[in-house]
Amino acid sequence: MSDCLIIGGGIIGMLTAWELQSAGMRVTLIERRETGRESSWAGGGIVSPLYPWRYADSVTALAGWSQSHYADLARSLTQGSGIDPEYTQNGLLILQPGDEKRATAWAKETGQTLQLLNGHETRECEPALSAVAETAVWMPQVAQIRNPRLAKATRLAIAPLVKIIEDAEVTELLIRDGGITGIKTAGDHFEADRVVVCAGAWSGRLLQAMPVVPDISPVRGQMILFKGQPGDVSRIVLHENRYVIPRRDGRVLVGSTLEHSDFKKTTSSAARDELKKYAIQHFPALEGAEIEHHWAGLRPGSPHGIPYIGPVPEIQGLYVNSGHYRNGVVLAPASARLMADVILEREPILDPRPYALDAPRED
Ligand SMILES: Cc1cc2nc3c(=O)[nH]c(=O)nc-3n(C[C@H](O)[C@H](O)[C@H](O)COP(=O)(O)OP(=O)(O)OC[C@H]3O[C@@H](n4cnc5c(N)ncnc54)[C@H](O)[C@@H]3O)c2cc1C
Numbered sequence: 001m002s003d004c005l006i007i008g009g010g011i012i013g014m015l016t017a018w019e020l021q022s023a024g025m026r027v028t029l030i031e032r033r034e035t036g037r038e039s040s041w042a043g044g045g046i047v048s049p050l051y052p053w054r055y056a057d058s059v060t061a062l063a064g065w066s067q068s069h070y071a072d073l074a075r076s077l078t079q080g081s082g083i084d085p086e087y088t089q090n091g092l093l094i095l096q097p098g099d100e101k102r103a104t105a106w107a108k109e110t111g112q113t114l115q116l117l118n119g120h121e122t123r124e125c126e127p128a129l130s131a132v133a134e135t136a137v138w139m140p141q142v143a144q145i146r147n148p149r150l151a152k153a154t155r156l157a158i159a160p161l162v163k164i165i166e167d168a169e170v171t172e173l174l175i176r177d178g179g180i181t182g183i184k185t186a187g188d189h190f191e192a193d194r195v196v197v198c199a200g201a202w203s204g205r206l207l208q209a210m211p212v213v214p215d216i217s218p219v220r221g222q223m224i225l226f227k228g229q230p231g232d233v234s235r236i237v238l239h240e241n242r243y244v245i246p247r248r249d250g251r252v253l254v255g256s257t258l259e260h261s262d263f264k265k266t267t268s269s270a271a272r273d274e275l276k277k278y279a280i281q282h283f284p285a286l287e288g289a290e291i292e293h294h295w296a297g298l299r300p301g302s303p304h305g306i307p308y309i310g311p312v313p314e315i316q317g318l319y320v321n322s323g324h325y326r327n328g329v330v331l332a333p334a335s336a337r338l339m340a341d342v343i344l345e346r347e348p349i350l351d352p353r354p355y356a357l358d359a360p361r362e363d
Helices: 013-024 058-079 099-110 119-126 147-158 202-208 269-282 325-344
Strands: 004-007 027-030 092-095 115-118 135-139 163-165 170-178 180-184 190-193 195-197 217-227 236-239 242-246 251-256 289-302 308-311 318-322
Touching: 004 013, 004 180, 013 027, 013 147, 013 195, 013 318, 027 058, 058 325, 092 119, 092 251, 092 289, 099 135, 115 119, 119 135, 147 163, 170 236, 202 217, 202 289, 202 318, 217 269, 242 269, 251 269, 269 289, 308 325
Parallel strands: 004 027, 004 195, 027 163, 092 236, 195 318
Antiparallel strands: 092 135, 115 135, 170 180, 180 190, 217 251, 217 289, 236 242, 242 251, 308 318
16 A cells, blocks of 8 residues: 555646655556656746746745756756656847836846847847847746656656556545545546555546546647757747747747636647747748647646646645646646645745635736
């Protein structure tokens, strides 16, 4: 019998499992399909919220903690797995955000490095950019990580430490006398008096019958991938909620749509054309590059993107770590550590109250 079951093998579930195991717990992670193949695979891997000054302090707090630990995490994953997740600090250039004053004030308050650039400086910062911006916000310390590799490396690093069961969909939470006793899958059941739901966009559905249900629903995002050349793009560039992310090998990701949707990961030619047009408009060098891939993923949407990290009220031993919306990759290390702090009743890295299931969610 395990001390704790984790439901869902995305980046949140895997890092939560790792944190609890590191504290001495026997942990089993149960994944419906393959670990790290849903939202954590589909995303862009920007290690920052987009327009970070527009988020609630509770999101900024998680992001800040994670950002200060990401380089070490990437190093230890590379050592532990042999896979380099390509943590790369190549900066975030935000064209014409329109609320530069708010951005500057936020940076001062939070100690983030943020500069305002004029048109000339913007071109100097990213020479491949066509002349589209008169002003920009430049955040040189923002990093990216190659998220499919992050997920693969994490799986390999935790595999000797955590029992991982794949192709096993959790169909029922077993509750007796106000406490969790285990879970059921299609062909089996597992006992434990602690269970953490990390099922991404599917978490709300799994917790539907609970006394307090987190407001988590799928928000589809489509992305395209250009097979570019190194140097075609060198910064992460964000404009009007769309972004371009250059990988080290010259590949360039362009995303992403925001579609309040069902659970289908369908793609559309309209989105593909729109993302392609956006990319070429900003980076004419991509004109002749092949589009290698086009996909969709389901973000775990939540009110204001504030994740739920905490116990399910009235159900002893049942916890949730989910609802990270557009920022699950950046927020994952802090969310996993905080979840473990709460479960183990340790001194928490951050005040857990804003993430409680019944906390009011405000901008
Ligand atoms: C297009 C796009 C771009 C993004 N870009 C970024 C970015 O640049 N930076 C950033 O920080 N974030 C980004 N995100 C958001 C980020 O990817 C998510 O917030 C994060 O991956 C959520 O992780 P998760 O582990 O909660 O969910 P997931 O990765 O979806 O994992 C949940 C897992 O639970 C499993 N599961 C579900 N139900 C069950 C069940 N009943 N039984 C067993 N297992 C179950 C699923 O199969 C899945 O593997 C992006 C997302 C998308 C879609």
